[in-house]
Amino acid sequence: MSCLRPNLVLQGTRPWRKPFPVPAFHAHFSNSTTAEEGDLYSNLLSKCAKASNWRHGAAIHAKFIKGSVSTSLYLHNYMLNVYVKCGDLVNAHQLFDEMPRRNVVTWSAIIAGFVQQGFHNEALALFCRMVRDGMVKPNEFTLVMHAQLVKSGHGDENCVGNSLVDMYMKNQRLADGFRAFQEMPQRDVSSWTQMAVGCLQCGKPGIALEVIAEMRKTGVKPNRFTLATAFNACAILSSWEEGKKLHGLRIKLGTETDVCVDNALLDMYAKCGSMDAAWTVFQLMNDRSIVSWTTMIVGCAQNGQARKALKIFDEMILEGIEPNYVTFICLLYACSQGGFIDEGWKYFFSMSNDHGLFPGEDHYACMVNLLGRGGLIKEAEELILAMPFKPGMLVWQTLLGAYQLHGDIQTGKRAAERAMNLDKKHPSSYVLLSNMFAGLNNWLGVGDLRELMETSDVKKIPGSSWIEDLR
Template identity: 60%
Template sequence: MAGYMQHSVEEVPWFWYRMTCEESNVKPDNFTFASVLTGLAALSDLQMGLQVHAQLVKLGHGSEISVGNALTDMYIKNQRPIDGFRAFEEMPERNVCSWTQIAAGCLQCEEPGKALEVISEMKQAGVRLNRFTLATALNACASLASLEEGRKFHGLRIKLGNNEVDVCVDNALLDMYAKSGCMEGAWTIFRSMEDHNTISWTTMIMGCAQNGQAREGLEIFEEMKQRGTQPNYVTFICVLYACCQGGFTEEGWEYFASMTKHGVTPGDDHYVCMVNLFGRAGKIKEAEELILGMPFQASGMVWQALLGACLVHGDLETGRRAASKAMTLEKRDSSSYVLLSNMFASMCSWDNVGTLRDLMETTNVKKVPGTSWV
């Protein structure tokens, strides 16, 4: 089972059944339970995970740290945080892996605040953080845009030193500063890093684009290519987003056309960026032609980008076509209805607004209420 986990994890359940069937009657030990639960976590197989948990309780191997960690991970990977916390709390002993795993699980379940609480409890329990814990904490701070908390963990990174920290921690630190709006800190971290991988460059490009430094983001991309680092799918999304933020239409088109040279096939996300880029420049016709010329069927997200551009520039006819396509592809998404309704309202076409509202009610499409951090 451990061997198959490295090469073909789908085979793990079959080997488990063979091992525990009446013919074989081989009783699993703590190493077996740790292996099979780790495999089921990778497969997100909750049903079998519950069966293995029942056998784990029956045979009494729940006290080992490795088994407890694997059980916690299985529940977290299946989006069952309450069961994951229960398994974590029932462990008689916990190591740094246990704490880091449950904190990372909170982050996966979109609870970054809870992740920081777990790490705080870990520190109070006297468990020393490692680089994985630190990366998890910084990712949680980035999700919350919590600069103050992020700076505290930056201090811990300095205390750990370069011998215990890898490029993943520095990437998380870079992302935290960028998402918190502190580009001075992001630039300081980026220039002080000894090694830059694709994620480092990509994070910096996106950080610049999000914080009003679109030109600097493109300069970073050029430097990335000069250093011989190969851009990937996400890198080009960030580059095109920077072009969109800066209004660099010609450069955006050149970067888009050059993607295949770097072995990257344009996807939905890239076309959304290009439609937004053309839309901001008022080139609605060019944006629609780009969508119609796509080598695969455009998603509702692409048509919604065109609809948003039509709303800004008051192109009602193109907006109607884009809305029709988007509503056909994304029947349960309220965004297209709201955008088209806002376009009708801006032109004082209240009858059409009312018709759209009635259509949303009859098709049971509901607008998700907006929320604010403030």
């Protein structure tokens, strides 16, 4: 008897009112393929759930445990549904915890089961865990579960509100996040700060500052996380005045010394071009992390103090602070800004020789930028070709930008071709090559490129590389 015949029999049965003789089919499973078994077991488990047939559902689960059946996520979900429908929340929760993967169906089943059985506290804990893990995107299910928790008298818990805000913001759903936030009857400093952080995640630093200002109006005192968030928002906006006021607020509040807050303050002053203020904060810090030193290095590089950036790095090494991957990116960027080619090579080789760090594409891009700015186009191209891994689009685009400065049209075309071969739809390579043609008054080339972009459906979008962002 083939595996198809039992399936047809099952599909023809009516909803069960008594135990279905599942063991009668077990003899046919041994000759089934994994795919066939999966279809058959899912059908059986569906019938078990509808009939609340715990005994036969448990028998199938036993075969899962013995390993005689290769289980997948959807089979686990079917099994979980059986236990939930049978009211066996103990086995349901155990199966849930043991599942290697979970999706929205998994969470729906387990939370709904606890709600239906009246275990609202457990459902609440699971709901918060689901949102906190960030593995399930918000959908109608999350809204329904939220409504059920509210009806049960648990919707005013900060856990639910904070978790919902966090979930919506991480998924760029600003309006839904604000709605969940406003529905919270009580908002503590964590609620307000999470809302502000969410605004930053959605690219709305101005709104983040408005949230923090509103929080202060309600009499809620900001904590160190609030201040760090506020400084980050000011850094993005380059809002020196607002940042200075918040710095004064921190001093007034007398909050405990915290390296994360200090680092955010350093970054804010550096992004606003106030390196004297940044240097004052840096010197007063009792605890300087690698982030503190790196922030000062890139801050100096961004504000025309490239030589000072190198001195800060050397001082950091003398103090026994070990640089990391990002530190060397910022250091090589400082070399590029200052035109320090010899120093750039020294630090580039020092990564692996002295610190056990192997240069990545970001570091190679910095070196290409450094050499290109110095007019060493040939050396820059040779460095790319000698990379120990396949060069990505970043280094070719950086080289193309260098050609734009020096008007080497043939090598520029080669770099553009390499970059376009890696991603024919990315507009940056076309724009860089077009700018190079325009700089050479080669308007025919500009026109040809625009036509190529149109025929290739390449859309010009606003944006910049991280190197351009550093500028």
